[in-house]
Amino acid sequence: MISKKMVGYVQGSSAIRAMFEEGKKMSALYGAENVYDFSLGNPNLAPPEEVKQAILDVLHEESPTFVHGYMNNSGYEDIRQKVAENINQKHGTHFETQNILMTVGAAGGLNVILKTLLDPGDEVIVFAPYFGEYRSYVSNFDGVLVEVSPNTVDFQPNLEEFEKKVTAKTKAVIVNSPNNPTGVVYTEKNITALSNILRSKQEEFGTSIYLITDEPYRELVYDGVSVPYVTKYYKNAVIGYSYSKSLSLPGERIGYLVIPSEVDDFQDVVAAANVANRILGYVNAPSLMQRAVGRCLDAEVNIGVYDKNRKALYNGLTEAGYDCIRPDGAFYLFVKSPIENDVEFCNRAKKYHLLIVPGTSFACPGYVRIAYCVAYETITGALPKFKELMEEFK
Amino acid sequence: MISKKMVGYVQGSSAIRAMFEEGKKMSALYGAENVYDFSLGNPNLAPPEEVKQAILDVLHEESPTFVHGYMNNSGYEDIRQKVAENINQKHGTHFETQNILMTVGAAGGLNVILKTLLDPGDEVIVFAPYFGEYRSYVSNFDGVLVEVSPNTVDFQPNLEEFEKKVTAKTKAVIVNSPNNPTGVVYTEKNITALSNILRSKQEEFGTSIYLITDEPYRELVYDGVSVPYVTKYYKNAVIGYSYSKSLSLPGERIGYLVIPSEVDDFQDVVAAANVANRILGYVNAPSLMQRAVGRCLDAEVNIGVYDKNRKALYNGLTEAGYDCIRPDGAFYLFVKSPIENDVEFCNRAKKYHLLIVPGTSFACPGYVRIAYCVAYETITGALPKFKELMEEFK
Numbered sequence: 001m002i003s004k005k006m007v008g009y010v011q012g013s014s015a016i017r018a019m020f021e022e023g024k025k026m027s028a029l030y031g032a033e034n035v036y037d038f039s040l041g042n043p044n045l046a047p048p049e050e051v052k053q054a055i056l057d058v059l060h061e062e063s064p065t066f067v068h069g070y071m072n073n074s075g076y077e078d079i080r081q082k083v084a085e086n087i088n089q090k091h092g093t094h095f096e097t098q099n100i101l102m103t104v105g106a107a108g109g110l111n112v113i114l115k116t117l118l119d120p121g122d123e124v125i126v127f128a129p130y131f132g133e134y135r136s137y138v139s140n141f142d143g144v145l146v147e148v149s150p151n152t153v154d155f156q157p158n159l160e161e162f163e164k165k166v167t168a169k170t171k172a173v174i175v176n177s178p179n180n181p182t183g184v185v186y187t188e189k190n191i192t193a194l195s196n197i198l199r200s201k202q203e204e205f206g207t208s209i210y211l212i213t214d215e216p217y218r219e220l221v222y223d224g225v226s227v228p229y230v231t232k233y234y235k236n237a238v239i240g241y242s243y244s245k246s247l248s249l250p251g252e253r254i255g256y257l258v259i260p261s262e263v264d265d266f267q268d269v270v271a272a273a274n275v276a277n278r279i280l281g282y283v284n285a286p287s288l289m290q291r292a293v294g295r296c297l298d299a300e301v302n303i304g305v306y307d308k309n310r311k312a313l314y315n316g317l318t319e320a321g322y323d324c325i326r327p328d329g330a331f332y333l334f335v336k337s338p339i340e341n342d343v344e345f346c347n348r349a350k351k352y353h354l355l356i357v358p359g360t361s362f363a364c365p366g367y368v369r370i371a372y373c374v375a376y377e378t379i380t381g382a383l384p385k386f387k388e389l390m391e392e393f394k
Numbered sequence: 395m396i397s398k399k400m401v402g403y404v405q406g407s408s409a410i411r412a413m414f415e416e417g418k419k420m421s422a423l424y425g426a427e428n429v430y431d432f433s434l435g436n437p438n439l440a441p442p443e444e445v446k447q448a449i450l451d452v453l454h455e456e457s458p459t460f461v462h463g464y465m466n467n468s469g470y471e472d473i474r475q476k477v478a479e480n481i482n483q484k485h486g487t488h489f490e491t492q493n494i495l496m497t498v499g500a501a502g503g504l505n506v507i508l509k510t511l512l513d514p515g516d517e518v519i520v521f522a523p524y525f526g527e528y529r530s531y532v533s534n535f536d537g538v539l540v541e542v543s544p545n546t547v548d549f550q551p552n553l554e555e556f557e558k559k560v561t562a563k564t565k566a567v568i569v570n571s572p573n574n575p576t577g578v579v580y581t582e583k584n585i586t587a588l589s590n591i592l593r594s595k596q597e598e599f600g601t602s603i604y605l606i607t608d609e610p611y612r613e614l615v616y617d618g619v620s621v622p623y624v625t626k627y628y629k630n631a632v633i634g635y636s637y638s639k640s641l642s643l644p645g646e647r648i649g650y651l652v653i654p655s656e657v658d659d660f661q662d663v664v665a666a667a668n669v670a671n672r673i674l675g676y677v678n679a680p681s682l683m684q685r686a687v688g689r690c691l692d693a694e695v696n697i698g699v700y701d702k703n704r705k706a707l708y709n710g711l712t713e714a715g716y717d718c719i720r721p722d723g724a725f726y727l728f729v730k731s732p733i734e735n736d737v738e739f740c741n742r743a744k745k746y747h748l749l750i751v752p753g754t755s756f757a758c759p760g761y762v763r764i765a766y767c768v769a770y771e772t773i774t775g776a777l778p779k780f781k782e783l784m785e786e787f788k
Contacts, residue, residue, distance in 0.1 A: 001602045001659040003513050003535070006666040013669050021466070046458040055453060055682075064440040068643045072415070104498060104647070104676060111675035119397050136673035141397070208395045249462045251681025253498070253647075265395045272400040275407050279530035281505035282498060286680040287645025288449075 009136065023355045030353060036382035038370040039355040041180065041331065043248040045301045045373070051247055054295035058288060067288055073278045075102025075256070075285055079294040083256055086297040091229040099260055101273055102285035105253040106216050106242035108277075110137050113212055113238050113257055114172070115276040116269060118143040122171035127157045129334065129364035131180050131214070143171070150364045155182040155325055155334065156190050163197050168205040173198065177227060178217035181362045181369035182334040183310075183327020185221060188228045195234035202236075208264040211237040216255070217330040219246035219300060222307050225328040235262045243293055245331075248301050254289040306331050309372040309379055316383035317370075321390050331373040334359070338393040342368050348392065352385040403530065417749045424747060430776035432764040433749040435574065435725065437642040439695045439767070445641055448689035452682060461682055467672045469496025469650070469679055473688040477650055480691040485623040493654055495667055496679035499647040500610050500636035502671075504531050507606055507632050507651055508566070509670040510663060512537040516565035521551045523728065523758035525574050525608070537565070544758045549576040549719055549728065550584050557591050562599040567592065571621060572611035575756045575763035576728040577704075577721020579615060582622045589628035596630075602658040605631040610649070611724040613640035613694060616701050619722040629656045637687055639725075642695050648683040700725050703766040703773055710777035711764075714784050725767040728753070732787040736762050742786065746779040 002010075019039035026035045058067055074080065080100040087095055103109035118124070120142035126134050128150040138145045146165050151158040157175070166173075175194070177186040186194075198209050211234050218227050218241065230237040242255030259270055277284065284290075313333055314326055323336040337345040342358040342365055349356055349368075359367030372379065396404075413433035420429045452461055468474065474494040481489055497503035508518070514536035520528050522544040532539045540559050545552040551569070560567075569588070571580040580588075592603050605628050612621050612635065624631040636649030653664055671678065678684075707727055708720055717730040731739040736752040736759055743750055743762075753761030766773065 002510055002662045002666045005513070006510055006670065007662075009669050009673065010662065010665045013665075020464075040464065042464040044459065047462055051462075052453055052458065055449070059446055059449060064446065065438065065642070068441055068445075068645050070414075070434065070436040070644045107675035107677050109675075116396055116400055119399070133673065137675065140673065140675075248459070250464045251462050251678060253677060253680050268396045268401075268404065271404045271407075272396045275403050276400065279403065279527065280534065280674065281501040281503075281531065282676070283501050283647060284645060286647050286683065288682070289680065 005139070019355050019357055026353060026355070035353045035355070036378055036385060037355045038372065038374060038382070039357055041245070041371050041373060042250060043245055043301070043373045044375055045248050045305055047248040048296070048299040048301055050296040050299035051249070051292065054292040055288065057295060058291045062291060067291055069287065071284060071287065073284050074274045075100070076290055076294070079290045082294045082297060087258065091232070093229065093231060095258060095260065098270060099258055101257040101259065101277065102290050103255045103257055103277065104282045104285055105244055105255045106214055106240045107133065107137070108253065108282050108285070109240040109242070109255050109257040110174070110212065110214060111140060111280055112273050112276045112282070113210070113240065114138060114141050114143065115280060116272040117171055117210055121169065123167060123169045125162065125165055125170060125173045127162070127175070129155070129181050129359060129362035129367070130174070131176060132361050132363070134174055146170070147363055155179065155184040157186060157194060159190065159193050159197065162194065166197065166201040166209070168207060170201070170207070170209050172210045172212050174212050174214060175230070176214040178221060178329025180217065180330055181332050181357070181359070182325060183330045183332045184325060185225050185227055185328040191228040191230060191233050198234060208236055210263070212240060213237065214240045216242035216245045220303055220306060220331060221329040222303070222310065223328065227329070231258065231260050235260070236264055238263065246301065247293065247296070247299060249289070252286060252289045254285055254293055306373065309374065309376060312376065312379050313370065313372050316379070317386060320383070320387040321394070322386070331371060333370045333372060335368050335370060337366055337368050338390060340366055342366055349389055352389050354382060354385055354389065399533070413749050413751055420747060420749070429747045429749070430772055430779060431749045432766065432768060432776070433751055435639070435765050435767060436644060437639055437695070437767045438769055439642050439699055441642040442690070442693040442695055444690040444693035445643070445686065448686040449682065451689060452685045456685060461685055463681065465678060465681065467678050468668045469494070470684055470688070473684050476688045476691060481652065485626070487623065487625060489652060489654065492664060493652055495651040495653065495671060496684050497649045497651055497671065498676045498679055499638055499649045500608055500634045501527065501531070502647065502676050502679070503634040503636070503649050503651040504606065504608060505534060505674055506667050506670045506676070507634065508532060508535050508537065509674060510666040511565055511604055515563065517561060517563045519556065519559055519564060519567045521556070521569070523549070523575050523753060523756035523761070524568070525570060526755050526757070528568055540564070541757055549573065549578040551580060551588060553584065553587050553591065556588065560591065560595040560603070562601060564595070564601070564603050566604045566606050568606050568608060569624070570608040572615060572723025574611065574724055575726050575751070575753070576719060577724045577726045578719060579619050579621055579722040585622040585624060585627050592628060592630070602630055604657070606634060607631065608634045610636035610639045614697055614700060614725060615723040616697070616704060617722065621723070625652065625654050629654070630658055632657065640695065641687065641690070641693060643683070646680060646683045648679055648687055700767065703768065703770060706770065706773050707764065707766050710773070711780060714777070714781040715788070716780070716784065725765060727764045727766060729762050729764060731760055731762055732784060734760055736760055743783055746783050748776060748779055748783065
């Protein structure tokens with residue numbers, strides 16, 4: 001009796017989430033300490049102490065009717081202003097209150113901007129490997145997902161193929177950097193080149209093509225790498241941000257969209273995004289969390305912990321004979337499967353109580369994603385198992 | 395450049411929200427104490443003290459990684475279990491964890507169940523007057539909204555017309571009781587009759603028709619009136635609940651769906667709803683709020699305050715010559731406009747700094763909605779203005 005579209009979704013339901021549930025079952029069976037669950041991007045670091053303090057301060061200092069009540073669907077004006085100023089300070093931009101729309105996480109933000117922009121049949125380009133949920137988000141509005149093949153040399157975007165795939169029907173491009181699943185940060189050179197292609201294609205087709213970023217991992221970068229702020233490279237850019245990873249608040253569903261005043265049809269886009277936030281059923285981003293993050297915009301989780309994990313895992317796996325890119329950001333390692341069939345490899349890994357996600361879930365077969373937002377002991381405990389696993393294929 | 399569908403939405407954007415924004419502007423201009431804003435169902439009562447204590451207890455007693463992290467897309471199992479037990483205790487039902495799906499408010503819940511059920515072209519029946527957002531929610535999934543005309547005698551559902559409008563394409567019926575905008579509670583007799591019609595139509599067409607309730611106002615009833623729990627009257631019923639009004643938390647976006655094990659295709663419906671919650675971009679209901687409401691399921695706002703407002707407003711308006719139904723629940727009064735054109739009447743009311751919403755927004759022209767979730771002083775201050783306004787039409 002359920003919707004035909006949903007039948008397909010349920011059958012092909014997120015392998016990552018399935019793994020998460022399986023991990024919980026295995027933990028119950030074998031003891032959590034004997035299961036090495038690298039399946040989900042669920043930060044193991046607690047939120048910074050400032051977050052708790054901010055929540056307490058809001059509860060003690062602000063009126064509860066105000067804190068838990070309705071506000072403009074785009075969010076509290078003072079919080080949007082603070083977010084804008086914070087971005088300006090960090091990135092030398094010039095955003096104002098009207099450019100910020102508080103959202104139910106980045107997932108909420110992406111759905112809002114896609115609902116705002118897409119007519120049925122409009123094309124949205126993504127670069128493989130990509131977060132599988134983009135397929136659902138685009139399908140929510142009957143858009144057509146157009147994939148650019150992975151560049152398996154360094155997992156930078158494959159711009160030659162991209163240029164060929166931009167058509168008169170291209171309405172948007174989604175860029176996710178630092179990338180899930182590879183951890184790769186797209187270089188300034190590539191963001192510039194990508195922007196040049198888009199400008200030229202807009203002119204060629206007489207269209208507006210919106211570059212949408214999904215950047216919950218912006219703050220999680222290592223070795224001093226910097227992540228280009230795309231609004232500085234391309235006019236029709238919309239930023240999707242989330243505090244899920246930078247403040248370890250994935251369950252709270254709090255993030256924002258930046259819609260610069262320079263985007264084509266700015267007034268329409270902003271008005272429609274405000275309405276979309278409401279009618280998609282979000283209504284507004286959770287209110288207490290809006291007020292809390294507004295008080296700790298400069299708080300950060302200690303990414304030194306992730307960096308230590310990254311190095312230990314990268315070194316351990318390469319020593320064990322695995323082939324992978326050393327990631328600059330996020331908390332994922334994207335590793336070449338020693339056999340062609342990555343799904344099979346992940347199943348074989350389960351024998352060692354290793355839970356990892358097939359690259360097929362990210363439109364990049366032959367690879368697996370290992371999320372290292374876990375306890376250090378999980379990594380040290382897992383490395384000998386990964387080694388044993390590799391031995392099977394030698 | 396925005397989506398064609400959104401162009402229409404933006405143009406016809408919520409009159410209620412527009413009024414809310416206008417109210418803020420008028421307050422800035424004339425002083426808040428001189429503006430009588432009855433436009434929005436934004437509770438003026440603070441949440442019960444137990445809510446603040448519950449949030450503090452969660453923050454002090456539970457692990458922050460757990461409290462702010464991901465969980466099953468349907469919500470924390472222990473909270474779902476507690477919610478189920480609480481409903482069972484209040485209503486003599488037999489729900490379990492698997493029957494509860496925590497949602498981003500009732501708006502999130504309705505979108506989840508509609509995405510779960512609707513194929514394009516499927517019909518969803520609503521009873522006028524109804525909350526205008528249902529139109530958008532059904533349209534989100536390309537369903538067709540079928541309106542049953544208002545019964546302006548007592549605003550109970552017009553079941554004769556309803557019976558004629560149920561077709562082989564009817565997939566769902568939305569019932570909102572206590573009702574927004576009328577405050578009317580549908581009687582047990584009518585819920586029984588409605589259920590009988592649905593059963594008979596299911597048999598006639600060989601279909602499943604889901605009865606979906608939207609009941610954020612369940613706890614807001616007066617004079618000992620009781621609100622029938624529809625799962626006890628009809629097998630294919632799904633409850634949409636929100637803590638927005640009962641705990642005065644509308645900004646927090648926290649509610650749940652009840653999907654009874656008896657509904658047709660239960661396993662498919664539950665699995666699809668879980669996926670829908672994820673891919674619609676909600677991912678999960680806000681985590682801290684899930685944990686907090688789990689600790690204060692029996693907390694209640696002091697509805698005596700609303701009741702006092704209700705009586706003062708009802709008595710004052712009827713004395714001034716207005717014609718309205720005495721409402722049993724919610725915090726709305728639905729009043730006959732003294733002129734046929736309710737939009738015009740609301741505009742005339744603005745002259746007296748009275749902000750009220752045309753019935754046209756609820757598919758019931760000729761009436762206006764007055765939300766009395768306001769300070770008592772707003773009512774006593776507004777009544778002379780309402781009287782003056784009425785004089786204009788005598």
